[in-house]
Every structure is written in C-alpha cells, then in structure tokens.
Amino acid sequence: MSLSLQPVQVATGHDEDGVLVFDESQRLIAVLTHLSEQNEVAPGQWFLEAGFGRLDGVHHPTFANLDAAQDWIRQRLTHGS
Amino acid sequence: MLSQTITISVACARPAIQVSSGWTPYLHTGNSRMTAGPYSPHSLMIRKLESIFRLSSEEEQALQSLPVQIQFLKADQDIVRIGDSPSQCCLLVEGYTCVYKLTAEGKRQIVAFHVPGDIPDLQSLHLNVLDNSLAAVTPCTVGFIQHEDLRRVCERYPRITAALWRETLVDASIFREWVLNVGRRDAFSRMAHLLCELRVKLKAVGLAEDDTFDVPFTQVELADAIGTSNVHVNRVLQELRAKDLIRSKGTQVTIPDWEKLKEVAGFDPLYLHLEQGRAA
Numbered sequence: 203m204s205l206s207l208q209p210v211q212v213a214t215g216h217d218e219d220g221v222l223v224f225d226e227s228q229r230l231i232a233v234l235t236h237l238s239e240q241n242e243v244a245p246g247q248w249f250l251e252a253g254f255g256r257l258d259g260v261h262h263p264t265f266a267n268l269d270a271a272q273d274w275i276r277q278r279l280t281h282g283s
Numbered sequence: 284m285l286s287q288t289i290t291i292s293v294a295c296a297r298p299a300i301q302v303s304s305g306w307t308p309y310l311h312t313g314n315s316r317m318t319a320g321p322y323s324p325h326s327l328m329i330r331k332l333e334s335i336f337r338l339s340s341e342e343e344q345a346l347q348s349l350p351v352q353i354q355f356l357k358a359d360q361d362i363v364r365i366g367d368s369p370s371q372c373c374l375l376v377e378g379y380t381c382v383y384k385l386t387a388e389g390k391r392q393i394v395a396f397h398v399p400g401d402i403p404d405l406q407s408l409h410l411n412v413l414d415n416s417l418a419a420v421t422p423c424t425v426g427f428i429q430h431e432d433l434r435r436v437c438e439r440y441p442r443i444t445a446a447l448w449r450e451t452l453v454d455a456s457i458f459r460e461w462v463l464n465v466g467r468r469d470a471f472s473r474m475a476h477l478l479c480e481l482r483v484k485l486k487a488v489g490l491a492e493d494d495t496f497d498v499p500f501t502q503v504e505l506a507d508a509i510g511t512s513n514v515h516v517n518r519v520l521q522e523l524r525a526k527d528l529i530r531s532k533g534t535q536v537t538i539p540d541w542e543k544l545k546e547v548a549g550f551d552p553l554y555l556h557l558e559q560g561r562a563a
Contacts, residue, residue: 214518215518215521215522216518237514240521241514241517241518242502242517242521243502243513243514243516243517244514249512249514260390260510261390262511262512262514262515264514
C-alpha cells in the first residue's frame with residue numbers, strides 16, 4: 203500500500219512539524235507530529251497525533267522515524283491490529 | 284519536571300508486623316517516591332471517621348483495638364487483582380495506590396488514586412469477587428484489616444457501619460466525577476482536575492502544606508489516569524508550568540494560584556464530600 207505525505211505545522215503548543223498521511227484514495231488517515239526536543243517523553247520522535255478509520259483509537263505510539271511510522275500504519279490498515 | 288522516570292522499586296524484605304495499638308513510625312528508606320505519612324493506621328481511621336461524626340469513647344476504643352497487619356509494598360506491586368476474593372481490607376497508611384482495570388488487549392485505565400487514610404478495597408467487605416485491581420503506585424505502607432474483625436465492629440457500632448458505607452458512596456461519587464473528567468474535559472483540564480483532587484484529598488489528611496504536595500507518578504501513570512498518551516501528558520504539564528498554574532521541583536508540586544487552577548479544571552470539591560462535622 204502506498205501512502206503519501208504532506209508536510210504541515212501542528213499547533214501543539216511547540217510549533218512542531220508534522221505530516222498529513224493519505225492513503226491510495228487520497229483520504230486523510232493520520233496526522234504524525236515530529237516531537238520537538240522540548241518534549242520530555244520522546245524528543246525527536248514521530249508521534250501519531252491523530253488517526254482516522256482503522257487508526258482511530260486511544261493508542262498513540264511514537265516512532266523513531268517516518269519510515270517506522272508508515273510501516274506501522276500499513277500494518278494496521280492491512281491487518282487491523 | 285514532573286517525574287517521567289521509570290518507577291523506582293524498593294526492596295520489600297521487611298516482614299509483616301501486627302499492630303493493635305500504639306505506633307512506632309517507620310524508618311524511611313529515603314526513597315524519593317516514598318510519601319511522608321507519619322500516622323498510625325488506627326489514627327488515620329479515627330481521623331477519617333471523626334471528620335464525619337464525633338466518635339464515642341467506646342467507638343474509638345473499638346477502632347483502636349482492631350488488629351491491623353502492616354505490610355510494606357514495592358511500587359507497582361499489585362495488592363489485590365480482579366477476580367480475587369479477599370478476606371481483608373487494605374487501609375493505606377503511607378504512599379499512593381491506584382485502582383485500575385485492563386482492556387482485553389492489556390491497555391490500562393486507572394480509575395482512582397488513593398491517599399493515606401483511604402480504604403481502596405472497602406467494597407470487598409460485601410462484594411465477594413473484586414471487579415478491579417488495586418496496586419501500589421509508590422512504595423507503600425498498608426494495613427490489612429480482616430473482614431471478620433471489621434464485621435464484628437460494624438455489628439456492634441451502627442454509626443461505624445454507616446460511616447464505612449458512606450466511604451463506599453464517596454468512592455462511587457469520585458468514580459462518577461472521573462467518568463465526567465475522562466469523557467468530557469480536554470486533556471489540559473483533565474490534568475488540572477486531577478491535581479486539584481490530589482491537593483484537596485492530601486490537604487484533608489495533612490499532606491499538602493502551603494499548597495505543596497508530592498505527585499510521584501510517572502507520566503505513563505498520569506496518562507493512564509486521564510485517558511491520553513504520555514506524550515500529550517508531557518505537553519500538558521509543560522503548558523501548566525508555562526502558565527504558572529503549577530510549579531514543580533522533583534516530584535513536589537506547588538499550586539501558586541488555587542482559584543485559577545480550580546477555574547481551569549472546572550473543579551468543584553463537592554463530589555469529595557469532605558465536609559467536617561457532618562452527622563453520619
């Protein structure tokens with residue numbers, strides 16, 4: 203499954219960079235935020251800020267990089283868990 | 284920075300000791316997650332009941348003579364688990380405990396935090412099987428009171444029965460407020476509300492002098508309590524600090540402007556039913 207990314211700024215209070223993640227039908231499926239160094243839990247990591255459809259839920263993982271985030275999203279969309 | 288560290292465990296090699304009256308304060312380990320609580324289990328119970336009604340000397344004597352088995356618990360240690368059928372209740376003497384439930388996938392929701400003086404599994408006196416789990420959040424001192432001993436006191440002293448019943452009703456009131464908090468407030472207000480609750484409960488037992496108190500919880504624990512992620516908890520705590528709604532030093536939190544924090548949280552302490560001198 204190919205995903206496309208579109209850079210955005212996310213108003214989290216720290217002007218963090220983020221990306222909108224679209225599926226093959228150009229539907230928005232997730233917002234990923236690149237956590238600033240000020241975040242004391244996972245500085246510099248990517249965070250599932252919001253997920254839609256099968257990515258919706260209370261689980262908001264962090265990822266070392268965008269590739270890992272996309273792998274996780276693909277797996278969730280394919281297997282649903 | 285509020286504690287984001289992994290929980291520190293303290294070895295629990297000390298044996299249980301029996302206390303029936305008189306009290307020697309424990310030697311503290313000096314661990315930063317050990318909350319001060321210089322009270323005996325009996326004085327905590329008596330203090331709690333005296334906030335509801337004036338105990339007669341007979342009632343006070345009955346409580347003083349309740350056998351209490353003291354145990355020291357490590358942080359994160361389960362005290363009772365869902366499905367258990369305990370034969371005793373747990374009185375929290377020192378430290379913090381939490382009640383939690385897990386989803387089938389193992390995701391945890393903390394549904395209450397407790398402070399010294401609370402009896403977090405009091406419902407087990409009448410409900411044979413526990414429907415939640417209870418764990419030490421920090422190293423804790425707890426006093427176990429056998430159900431049969433509590434029943435014996437309750438049969439003889441109806442006002443004590445009523446007061447314990449009232450305790451479980453207050454617990455239910457707190458759960459209702461937490462449902463509102465988790466379900467209908469934004470994360471910023473949720474965190475503010477939790478801090479307000481801790482401040483009021485700790486102040487009632489003399490553990491929040493000058494609006495400063497210990498919040499030795501990890502950000503994962505806070506996230507599990509207010510239903511968000513630890514990443515977002517960290518943002519919220521930073522925002523609370525940036526707006527000077529809280530100040531923190533180690534695990535100590537100070538509230539510089541109580542009225543302002545209450546307003547942000549939408550906090551009304553009514554649901555804690557802490558009024559002094561109320562007749563049972």
